[in-house]
Amino acid sequence: MKKLLFICIFGLSSLLSACGSSVASSPAVGAVEGYVNAIVANDADKLSALSCADWESDALIELDSLQAVTSTLEGFACQETGTDGELTLVECTGKMILSYNGENQELDLSTRTYQVVEQSGDWLICGVQ
Numbered sequence: 001m002k003k004l005l006f007i008c009i010f011g012l013s014s015l016l017s018a019c020g021s022s023v024a025s026s027p028a029v030g031a032v033e034g035y036v037n038a039i040v041a042n043d044a045d046k047l048s049a050l051s052c053a054d055w056e057s058d059a060l061i062e063l064d065s066l067q068a069v070t071s072t073l074e075g076f077a078c079q080e081t082g083t084d085g086e087l088t089l090v091e092c093t094g095k096m097i098l099s100y101n102g103e104n105q106e107l108d109l110s111t112r113t114y115q116v117v118e119q120s121g122d123w124l125i126c127g128v129q
Contacts, residue, residue, distance in 0.1 A: 028088040028116040029078045031123035036078075036109070039063055040071040040096065052117060052126040059125065069098040076109065087115040087126065 025033070031050055038046040044063055051059040076094035083089060092114070096107040115127040 026080050026088075027118070027123040028080055028090050031116050031125060032078045032090040032092065032114045033076075035059070035114070035125045036073070036076065036092065036096070039066065040073055042067070042071075050125055052119060052124040055124075055126045058127075066098065069100045072097045072099075078114075081113065084115065087117055088123075089129075090114045090116055 035047065035050045038044075038050060039062065042063065044060060047059050047063055048056050074095045074097055076092065076096075078090050078092040081089045081091045090113070092109040092112070094109050096109060098105045098107060113129040114125055115129065116123055117126045118124075
């Protein structure tokens with residue numbers, strides 16, 4: 001009887017823990033999160049690695065435009081919102097706080113939709129809408 005009770009409790013707890021676990025982030029979301037974090041970290045190599053060939057120069061121009069500021073993220077989270085042909089669309093929430101000479105400016109991250117594509121097993125940013 002104790003053995004049956006133990007098995008039932010173990011099974012129920014396994015079931016409940018599976019229900020409570022969060023859904024894993026998609027590879028497209030991970031690429032966008034890495035891309036935005038690379039901008040904040042001023043990491044040109046990582047930004048290039050997360051950009052498709054057609055978007056890489058635009059990504060580096062964006063990074064260049066933020067050279068004089070210190071960036072941080074606030075309330076940053078992303079999720080897939082759909083597809084457009086072969087592109088996966090990812091939208092984010094939160095803000096990028098840009099600090100220059102003691103003054104902060106907020107960049108609303110929800111105003112962009114990132115276009116992500118899988119190429120040779122890698123998920124890469126290929127533009128924004």
